[in-house]
Amino acid sequence: MKSAQPKYKTVEEKIEKDIRDGRFKSTNKLPTEDDLIKIFKVSRNTIRKAIDVLTHRGFVIPVQGSGMFLRDVSSEGAINLEDFHGLTHMFPNSKIETQLIEFKESSADEKLATIMRCEVGSPLYYVKRLRLVDGLPYVVEISYFNKEIVPYLNREIITTSIYGFITSDPKKQIGYVDRIIRADVISDEDAMLLGVSKNSPALVLENKAMLRDGRMLDYSLNIHNYTTTKLLKLSNFM
Amino acid sequence: MKSAQPKYKTVEEKIEKDIRDGRFKSTNKLPTEDDLIKIFKVSRNTIRKAIDVLTHRGFVIPVQGSGMFLRDVSSEGAINLEDFHGLTHMFPNSKIETQLIEFKESSADEKLATIMRCEVGSPLYYVKRLRLVDGLPYVVEISYFNKEIVPYLNREIITTSIYGFITSDPKKQIGYVDRIIRADVISDEDAMLLGVSKNSPALVLENKAMLRDGRMLDYSLNIHNYTTTKLLKLSNFM
DNA sequence: TATAATTTGTCCGTATGTATA
DNA sequence: TTATACATACGGACAAATTAT
Numbered sequence A, B: 001m002k003s004a005q006p007k008y009k010t011v012e013e014k015i016e017k018d019i020r021d022g023r024f025k026s027t028n029k030l031p032t033e034d035d036l037i038k039i040f041k042v043s044r045n046t047i048r049k050a051i052d053v054l055t056h057r058g059f060v061i062p063v064q065g066s067g068m069f070l071r072d073v074s075s076e077g078a079i080n081l082e083d084f085h086g087l088t089h090m091f092p093n094s095k096i097e098t099q100l101i102e103f104k105e106s107s108a109d110e111k112l113a114t115i116m117r118c119e120v121g122s123p124l125y126y127v128k129r130l131r132l133v134d135g136l137p138y139v140v141e142i143s144y145f146n147k148e149i150v151p152y153l154n155r156e157i158i159t160t161s162i163y164g165f166i167t168s169d170p171k172k173q174i175g176y177v178d179r180i181i182r183a184d185v186i187s188d189e190d191a192m193l194l195g196v197s198k199n200s201p202a203l204v205l206e207n208k209a210m211l212r213d214g215r216m217l218d219y220s221l222n223i224h225n226y227t228t229t230k231l232l233k234l235s236n237f238m
Numbered sequence C: 001t002a003t004a005a006t007t008t009g010t011c012c013g014t015a016t017g018t019a020t021a
Numbered sequence D: 001t002t003a004t005a006c007a008t009a010c011g012g013a014c015a016a017a018t019t020a021t
Helices: A007-018 A033-040 A044-056 A109-114 A155-159 A164-167 A188-194 B007-020 B032-040 B044-056 B108-118 B153-161 B160-168 B188-194
Strands: A059-063 A069-070 A096-105 A123-133 A135-145 A174-185 A199-213 A214-223 A231-236 B060-063 B067-071 B096-107 B123-133 B136-146 B174-185 B201-211 B216-225 B232-237
Touching: A007 A033, A033 A044, A044 A059, A059 B174, A096 A155, A109 A214, A123 A155, A135 A188, A135 B153, A155 A164, A174 B060, A174 B174, A174 B201, A188 A214, A199 B174, A199 B201, A231 B160, B007 B032, B032 B044, B044 B060, B044 B201, B096 B153, B108 B136, B108 B216, B123 B153, B136 B188, B153 B160, B188 B216
Parallel strands: none
Antiparallel strands: A059 A069, A096 A123, A123 A135, A135 A214, A174 A199, A174 B232, A199 A214, A231 B174, B060 B067, B096 B123, B123 B136, B136 B216, B174 B201, B201 B216
């Protein structure tokens, strides 16, 4: 492929856009594979690869012998876990603000060293931020970055886009992310930051972002207001 | 295919078993695609399809030019959302018990009719159960079944396996499931059932199970003890 | 540092099976 | 029963990233 991105990706994006634009609303189905082959002038495998991705992301449900149906996701504002790539991506039409609560250099204690698979005493950055969507407190983010991987951070970077800064280095592409989802009692400080009452529940995400070479980039905790944040997990059985 | 299941599924299951048995621990990698082609005597596409599934389920991370690495999932007892198919499947080595709390015939009010996409007044079954793992309360399950789809239920079925009973009918296979994940304040009754203190947080799953023909089989709420249940979401970036 | 070998990623074409309408 | 439409499977070719030479 000489083009910037693979063909199936182009097909996927076009079909996604057509779905979002309501272009298949009358039938509630996609065109058939054979039609899509003619429309995009690519092979059946390429169409199927694009559909596979859209299926995993929750847009369509292919039914053998029948067609590829639109999946009506009445998400009610819930965040699709398959499309969880940062606040700006999740709220493209909202104003995202970041308040820096704490920023310091630190080092790994025994617990953090185990989690981050580094030596005890390894230098780390500690960052605590409050992120607001359209002026309302949305999530408290506590992050630990391995200084061997991220040798430099400053306030400017932290309040704009840490990940954008780091991954601008082609050697520091994110390979995969593990997320643990749980409920907890919110701390008094976080309750104040999010504007909820003391001892409220919180929806907590514990994230480990791994680079393509297997090293852990960061470990972070996202503490959400339980009344506003809901997650959506779409599963297919076939 | 004349065999009971497709080839890629057989390949997938064998590789999963080998991973679980620690057979690739020394290298931390799977055999190469070419090796697997020779081992299983199937085409490259079939190997790649099996690997695709294993990748989505979080077992492996394929890296172009390098190999297919085992993903070390330090799950810490968290439940992988990709493998969320009922308690007996999730805890194969534990004793699962079910206490029936309430069982009655009911009908859809306006809210339920909207959720379940049925007429107001449609007949429903209402089931509330407490499920225990190895003798300890694990989850409170509240379910609404559409009586048009599930015309008959009894105490015997409810305390063993509702889904097993329903899906024994080949016309009632589950097509897909939508899950909303959120935190909430636990109700007093559920706190008592789960043995946690009043006003504790709860990790709540709201599920909609759809049949392959698009009808909604059931709507259910799973209320989990927040200290014992954690969910795991594995994402790949490529 | 440059080149070659290795290994996964993309893409094509074809044939046949299986579920649905 | 027939036609339609997605599912499985095979084989081949070349691209791109990584690793070894």
